[in-house]
Amino acid sequence: MIKGTTYNINSRTSASEIKKFRKVLGLTQADFAKLIGVSRPTVERMETSKEKIEGPLAVIIDLLGENMDIIIERSIPRKEYPLRLWYMFNDKKCTLIDVDQMNRKISIKNYVSNIMYRAFGVNNNPTYEEYEAFLESRCFPRSRDKMKIELDALGIPFYDPMLIIEKTGGRMAEDDFWIMIEK
Helix, strand or coil: CCCCCCCCCCCEECHHHHHHHHHHHCCCHHHHHHHHCCCHHHHHHHHHCCCCEECHHHHHHHHHHHCCHHHHHHCCCCCCCCEEEEEEECCEEEEEEEEECCCCEEEEEECCCCHHHCCCCCCCCCCHHHHHHHHHHCCCCCCCCCHHHHHHHHCCCCCCHHHHHHHHCCCCCCCCEEEEEEC
């Protein structure tokens, strides 16, 4: 807490405000339930309640209502290309990477502002070559001594960064960053 500051933690909202908010977001009750971490029947009950709704949901609706841009910033876009990768820090999604390997195209969206946690740092428009270099940076080096032994241990016939990442998650020794592959 900041000394001398008071906080309104007693926010309240109504059933109609919740329903209006959900519709502004363009979400079904089921999708809204996933967003706020409750069941669809809970959302249905909230939207028909005669009593004021209190607690964290009311605070969240207040905050998001004042800054709807955060919803757009945090939304996950429709999959643009056949391959989707998530650059992760522990369980936190940092960068979304959509890849079209056939046409050598890449599209990214960052979900963190700290460049140290972004897959491509300050670069918001990486080239396909930069994407390939990024993948390779998440693997042991091609020049590694006794690389064939490492590949055999992974069950991979030749050095291919994507195959290595599929087996290792792109995890480096004592590193909390990794890559989750969505196909």
